[in-house]
Amino acid sequence: MRLGICGSHRTGKTTLAQAISNQIGIDFIKTDTSAIFTKQGLHPSQPLDFPTRLNIQKLIIQATVKVWQADDFITDRTPIDFMAYTLADIQGATEVDFVELETYLTECFIVTNQIFSKLVVVQPAIPLVYEAGKAALNKAYMEHLNIIIQGLCNDERLQCPVTIIQRNIVDLQERVDITV
Secondary structure, eight states, X not given: OEEEXXXXXXXXXXXXXXXXXXXXXXXXXXXXXXXXXHHTTOOTTSOOOHHHHHHHHHHHHHXXXXXXXXXXXXXXXXXXXXXXXXXXXXXXXXXXXXXXXXHHHHHHHHHHHHHOSEEEEEOSOSOXXXXXXXXXXXXXXXXXXXXXXXXXXXXXXOOSOEEEEOTTOOOXXXXXXXXX
């Protein structure tokens, strides 16, 4: 089983992935997107122009594909998340090279379909806790990402089964039970 946990930042993806790893005995592969930002001299919470955002997201997918080669694992981010962050930065006046964007989105769907046997979406629900080096605690932005993620999980290009954990499920063991 190759299980990917999707969702906005600060929703408990890593905690859930670690709990599932411990319960069913598969490897937990933590994605460290913050390290990729740092290597580029950027911070995950800072606003980025679109070419910079797309470049960082391409670096993230390249780095994570390298670590997602185990037979069985669970991870706390997926290409669905990467696409959502990319798309969330597009506003009405954002200049976008649509061919380059579409190429990136297609690559993300292909990687998801090739690597993952199941995705689980964790919606914003748990209390927010500030943590240094993590993305901003902006509830509206997190909700924006949540809706984009759910939309991507319903895109016909995604062939992987998806489970969405309902917002009212905040107990960690209940989340684990729904996932496995």
